[in-house]
Each structure stands twice: as structure tokens, then as C-alpha cells.
Amino acid sequence: MEITPIEFRGQPAIRALGADGSTLTVALHGAQVLSWTTADGGERFYVSPRAVFDGKTAIRGGVPVCCPQFNMRGMLPKHGFMRNLPWEPQGTGASGDTLALRLRDNEATRALWPHAFEARLDVTLAPDQLRIALTLTNIDSAPWAFAAALHSYLHVDDIAQVRLEGLEGANRWDSLRDDRHVETAAALRFDAEFDSVYVAPAKPLRLVQPGGMLEISQSASCTETVVWNPGAELCAKLADMPADGYRHMLCVEAARIDEQVTLAPGAQWQGWQQLTVL
Numbered sequence: 001m002e003i004t005p006i007e008f009r010g011q012p013a014i015r016a017l018g019a020d021g022s023t024l025t026v027a028l029h030g031a032q033v034l035s036w037t038t039a040d041g042g043e044r045f046y047v048s049p050r051a052v053f054d055g056k057t058a059i060r061g062g063v064p065v066c067c068p069q070f071n072m073r074g075m076l077p078k079h080g081f082m083r084n085l086p087w088e089p090q091g092t093g094a095s096g097d098t099l100a101l102r103l104r105d106n107e108a109t110r111a112l113w114p115h116a117f118e119a120r121l122d123v124t125l126a127p128d129q130l131r132i133a134l135t136l137t138n139i140d141s142a143p144w145a146f147a148a149a150l151h152s153y154l155h156v157d158d159i160a161q162v163r164l165e166g167l168e169g170a171n172r173w174d175s176l177r178d179d180r181h182v183e184t185a186a187a188l189r190f191d192a193e194f195d196s197v198y199v200a201p202a203k204p205l206r207l208v209q210p211g212g213m214l215e216i217s218q219s220a221s222c223t224e225t226v227v228w229n230p231g232a233e234l235c236a237k238l239a240d241m242p243a244d245g246y247r248h249m250l251c252v253e254a255a256r257i258d259e260q261v262t263l264a265p266g267a268q269w270q271g272w273q274q275l276t277v278l
Helices: 107-112 231-235
Strands: 002-008 011-017 023-027 032-037 088-092 098-104 117-126 129-138 144-150 153-155 163-165 171-174 179-182 194-199 205-209 212-218 224-229 249-263 268-277
Touching: 002 023, 023 098, 023 117, 032 129, 129 144, 129 249, 144 268, 194 249, 205 249, 249 268
Parallel strands: none
Antiparallel strands: 002 011, 011 023, 023 032, 088 098, 098 117, 117 129, 129 268, 144 249, 153 249, 163 205, 171 179, 171 194, 194 224, 205 212, 212 268, 224 249
């Protein structure tokens, strides 16, 4: 894997080229994966053309790292602070196909969250496959608790032609209606705003569209799967999204949010999401 420092919309990033011609782009801001193109040239992530790239603001698209808080479930800024801070590149892993970035607590993080930690993001590129792993280590003298999500914005050609398979039978919380029930649909389809948290199934999901299929799997440590599309009405109100942006993305997120993880001093937690083109 060839690694090159680049600028992406004026901000520092790293570009990796796989042996098969696939590419990976990761911003240092938030360790945010911005692009994954497979050998056929297909882009697998959505980044809004109106996303703000100023080194401070959360980037709309790619794979934001939401941690140590999910959404507004706590006293921290929305989705925590890790997506809003610069991470340090750590080179490649021993196998040479993994790009690593690190964030450690500093004065800015301790002002928000008074704990000592190390976060590491490992992004592994393989033919027709991408694996994103978040590892948290407690380097403090006392335990602390957190929530986390890999908030993947998957690129779709047209949301009206998409179906997501594999969630039938899963317990679902529909946040728009504040309703809990078991999912009965064999495949989810999207014709309006959709925002639900599912108990993660044991088997991978499949995102199916006319152009092909994407298999989505996640670690058992990520106990929930979040599915989100803003729909036309909400999308029109988002300043960092074009009015039709909802048509070209679907968030399918590997998450640990309903029951926070408590890490003892010296303990480590890892959660991952893996995407495979079928």
C-alpha cells in the first residue's frame, strides 16, 4: 500500500493506494475516512459537496468517529469530540495494508471530559474490502465510561432504488416515533426520513442497489446498528447538505450506545465495521 500526504478540500489528509488500484483517503481532522474507491473506480462513501472543511467543524460524510458520546446522549457536544480534533498519523501496520491514526487526551479534551485515554483508528484496505477499527485504551488511574459509533455515510446512486437486508426480526427503536418494536420487513426501503437504532444481528447486512451489493458486518462489541437517511424535508434544512443529498447516501453505523462501555485502568476496547463489495 502506497501512502501519500495530500490536501483534501484544503485540509491535510492521507491517501493510500492499494495493489489492486483501490484507493483510500483519510482526513487527519477526526481521523475521518472520506473516500474508498474500489478497483472498478466506484466510490463507496458519500461526502456532501457542502461539507465544511475548516479543521474545526464536523465533516458531513465519510465515516465520522462518534465518541465518547453518541448524539446528544450526555453533556458533551453532539457525538462527542473525537470527530472534531486533529489525529496523528502512525504509519502503516505490520502487514503494510493498514493505515493507523492516534488521538490522546490533551488540554482541550480534558476540559470537556476529564479522563486520560488513547484512541486509535486502524483502516485496513484489501481487494473489494475495507475494515475500520476503533480501539480505546484507558491510560487513567480510574475507570471511565463511553459510547461510540462509526457513522458511515454509504454512497448510493438513488435511495429510492436501495434496499437494506438482514434486519428482519431485530429489536428496533424508531427515534422519529419513539416506538420500540421488532422489525418485520425482510428488506428496508427508504421513501422518507428514517432514523432507527437496531439491536445488531449476528449476520452481516446487505445493501442492495441496481449497481451491485455491499456486505456490511460489525464486531460483536458494537451491539447496535443505526440506520439513518434525512429524507427530503430534513435534508433541505441542513446547511451542509444539498437539497438532493439524501438521495445519494445511507448511513449504516456500527455502534455501542444503549449500554455504555466501562473501561478499567489499563483495559482496552475495540469496535469495527467491515464493508465488502459482492
